[in-house]
Amino acid sequence: xxxxxxxxxxxxxxxxxxxxxxVSRRLTGEITEDQFKQMRLMxxxxxxLHAYMLRVAIPYGSLNSRQLRRLAHxxxxxxKGYGHFTTRQNMxxxxxxxxxxxxxxxxxxxxxxxxxxxSGNCIRNVTADPYAGATAEEVDDPRVWSEVLRQxxxxxxxxSFLPRKFKFAVTAAEHDRAAIRVHDIxxxxxxxxxxxxxxxxxxxxxxxxxxxxxxxxxxxxxxxxLLSYSQAILRVYNRHGxxxxxxxxxxxxxxxxxxxxxxxxxxxxxWARIVAEQPDADLPAIELARIRGAFTPMNFExxxxxxxxxxxxxxxxxxxxxxxRNNVKVHKxxxxxxxxxxxxxxxxxxxxxxxxxxxxxxxxxxRYSLDDIRVTHEQNVVLPHVKLDDVPALYAALEAAGLASAxxxxxxxxxxxxxxxxxxxxxxxxxxxxxSIAQHFADQDRAELIGELKIKISGCINACGHHHxxxxxxxxxxxxGEEFYQLSLGGSGAEDAxxxxxxxxxLPANRVPEAVDQIVERYLALRQGEERFLDTFRRVxxxxxxEAVYAExx
Amino acid sequence: xxxxxxxxxxxxxxxxWRGGHWVERFADAEIFAADDPAGQGAEAxxxxxPTVVVEPYLIDIAEGPAGVAPVSYRERIRALGPTNExxxxxxxxxxxxxEALLAxxxxxxxxxxxxxxxxx
Numbered sequence: 001x002x003x004x005x006x007x008x009x010x011x012x013x014x015x016x017x018x019x020x021x022x023v024s025r026r027l028t029g030e031i032t033e034d035q036f037k038q039m040r041l042m043x044x045x046x047x048x049l050h051a052y053m054l055r056v057a058i059p060y061g062s063l064n065s066r067q068l069r070r071l072a073h074x075x076x077x078x079x080k081g082y083g084h085f086t087t088r089q090n091m092x093x094x095x096x097x098x099x100x101x102x103x104x105x106x107x108x109x110x111x112x113x114x115x116x117x118x119s120g121n122c123i124r125n126v127t128a129d130p131y132a133g134a135t136a137e138e139v140d141d142p143r144v145w146s147e148v149l150r151q152x153x154x155x156x157x158x159x160s161f162l163p164r165k166f167k168f169a170v171t172a173a174e175h176d177r178a179a180i181r182v183h184d185i186x187x188x189x190x191x192x193x194x195x196x197x198x199x200x201x202x203x204x205x206x207x208x209x210x211x212x213x214x215x216x217x218x219x220x221x222x223x224x225x226l227l228s229y230s231q232a233i234l235r236v237y238n239r240h241g242x243x244x245x246x247x248x249x250x251x252x253x254x255x256x257x258x259x260x261x262x263x264x265x266x267x268x269x270x271w272a273r274i275v276a277e278q279p280d281a282d283l284p285a286i287e288l289a290r291i292r293g294a295f296t297p298m299n300f301e302x303x304x305x306x307x308x309x310x311x312x313x314x315x316x317x318x319x320x321x322x323x324x325r326n327n328v329k330v331h332k333x334x335x336x337x338x339x340x341x342x343x344x345x346x347x348x349x350x351x352x353x354x355x356x357x358x359x360x361x362x363x364x365x366x367r368y369s370l371d372d373i374r375v376t377h378e379q380n381v382v383l384p385h386v387k388l389d390d391v392p393a394l395y396a397a398l399e400a401a402g403l404a405s406a407x408x409x410x411x412x413x414x415x416x417x418x419x420x421x422x423x424x425x426x427x428x429x430x431x432x433x434x435x436s437i438a439q440h441f442a443d444q445d446r447a448e449l450i451g452e453l454k455i456k457i458s459g460c461i462n463a464c465g466h467h468h469x470x471x472x473x474x475x476x477x478x479x480x481g482e483e484f485y486q487l488s489l490g491g492s493g494a495e496d497a498x499x500x501x502x503x504x505x506x507l508p509a510n511r512v513p514e515a516v517d518q519i520v521e522r523y524l525a526l527r528q529g530e531e532r533f534l535d536t537f538r539r540v541x542x543x544x545x546x547e548a549v550y551a552e553x554x
Numbered sequence: 555x556x557x558x559x560x561x562x563x564x565x566x567x568x569x570x571w572r573g574g575h576w577v578e579r580f581a582d583a584e585i586f587a588a589d590d591p592a593g594q595g596a597e598a599x600x601x602x603x604p605t606v607v608v609e610p611y612l613i614d615i616a617e618g619p620a621g622v623a624p625v626s627y628r629e630r631i632r633a634l635g636p637t638n639e640x641x642x643x644x645x646x647x648x649x650x651x652x653e654a655l656l657a658x659x660x661x662x663x664x665x666x667x668x669x670x671x672x673x674x
Binding site for chain 2: 349
């Protein structure tokens with residue numbers, strides 16, 4: 001894991017100190033709310049419905065136990081004893097007091113954490129595959145390049161006031177666990193036919209009111225050119241992005257307006273200029289080596305591929321066997337597993353984790369996962385390096401902490417934004433809809449029978465709940481002051497990315513679980529072989545599902 | 555009928571205007587008749603208190619089955635707390651005033667919020 005050097009530490013400490021001064025000046029009236037708002041947002045502090053909300057950056061979703069314990073401490077000391085993991089691998093605290101925010105930033109800085117650039121029209125926290133360093137699929141460790149981007153983009157003078165926010169996501173695996181195609185820049189590490197490491201560069205994806213999947217503008221960018229090429233993309237965007245219209249200011253609108261080919265042409269021309277005029281635009285090899293050194297392969301033990309203890313527990317405990325089927329994934333190292341911890345217990349708020357649970361996960365990560373803990377964009381947690389021998393004991397400890405829900409990827413593993421229960425932008429609540437659907441499908445056997453089905457819920461068109469890429473997407477809308485929910489089908493944020501299509505007229509809240517049930521039943525009736533819901537939908541189209549949900553209305 | 559609301563600067567707490575100062579409970583808020591210029595007057599005073607509150611605005615309220623409550627559910631959630639955590643926010647206190655807010659079912663957009671957005 002990357003450890004801050006003296007420069008990183010100084011940046012974060014200075015920023016916390018600077019923010020203390022800004023808060024002080026706001027409280028005394030030296031600066032206005034309009035002036036202060038830009039400053040607090042650049043430090044991740046929002047004013048929401050009931051209190052301030054602080055969004056803490058978790059670079060590429062990677063934490064150690066010390067950092068997670070500190071987040072637990074902040075939840076206990078400054079919030080109401082819990083935190084909320086977001087779809088960008090960050091953590092939000094929903095009950096923050098402005099006067100205490102500087103103390104929180106100081107506390108975060110002590111463990112190399114901060115809230116810089118978790119809001120504002122700048123380059124936001126870089127997200128990545130939560131299985132990085134643990135999956136055999138990857139050609140290189142995406143955390144190395146995510147960290148390069150983090151350092152480059154932090155307080156970047158040219159890109160601190162972009163037309164709109166800007167989000168990178170990085171993966172090095174074929175299986176996309178980072179929603180690459182719905183980011184402003186999605187980077188897919190690969191090796192070309194010559195075996196050279198490089199990136200497929202996708203630009204202009206995003207959700208919100210105008211969703212787009214990012215087209216690839218360069219099939220193979222030599223890895224060492226990542227920064228100069230990113231600079232070229234950002235520069236073209238900075239030059240032509242629509243600053244006159246907030247709703248058309250994201251890079252996706254520019255790419256769509258110019259066309260991917262023309263956008264790519266302009267980027268290539270800008271890149272050529274940068275390379276010619278700015279020989280230090282890319283990272284020197286020595287600095288790249290320093291960063292890479294922080295992610296050297298773990299000291300895995302040499303173990304047999306099978307574990308007698310693991311196999312015995314699986315044979316003797318049905319609940320454990322279910323946990324293994326759904327939450328335990330293949331690791332690159334024989335004798336190890338990737339273990340996903342679901343934050344989607346039936347009836348719970350998706351992504352919420354109590355301070356006690358944070359402490360428990362920190363302890364378990366330290367004990368069983370080489371002190372390595374990850375956050376997923378699906379609002380769950382991952383212990384990436386667990387010995388198969390240890391999985392039964394880990395499962396028992398998770399059960400004791402209320403964290404053993406065996407539903408990863410199933411219908412109750414729902415993404416939901418905070419919605420109108422917390423968010424000042426929301427039109428409708430998202431959390432209670434997620435809870436009611438999860439409760440409706442609480443039968444674990446039925447959930448497994450249904451198989452992979454990703455429901456994603458947003459409380460407004462900004463789409464923080466990723467509804468555009470849900471197998472079933474649900475968007476909360478305000479219909480003459482009442483909460484209604486528009487269902488969409490057929491989206492995917494994975495390697496088979498697609499945007500969902502609207503099913504039909506929006507439904508009242510109490511109709512949503514029933515409608516999802518009707519969709520599911522129709523799918524089960526139509527399913528062929530091992531098809532997932534998404535496969536069946538793509539084969540048969542919208543009509544049968546529309547008929548299932550709206551038949552009564554005709 | 556209208557009530558003046560805002561978020562308190564120091565902690566973001568939802569507050570309501572009552573006779574020249576701010577209170578935390580909706581039940582304690584001063585109620586202005588819809589055509590009473592005193593409501594706009596209070597809002598003007600509140601706008602001159604930038605070190606006390608953020609974004610003051612008037613909201614519509616109406617008589618519900620158990621007492622007055624904000625017309626929009628957004629404002630009811632502000633006056634109560636998040637619906638997924640009944641122990642968080644003002645609703646944790648319980649009592650008749652909270653029950654009255656929970657019993658309200660009317661639906662309308664938060665006109666005050668819309669006005670605020672227009673003002674920006």
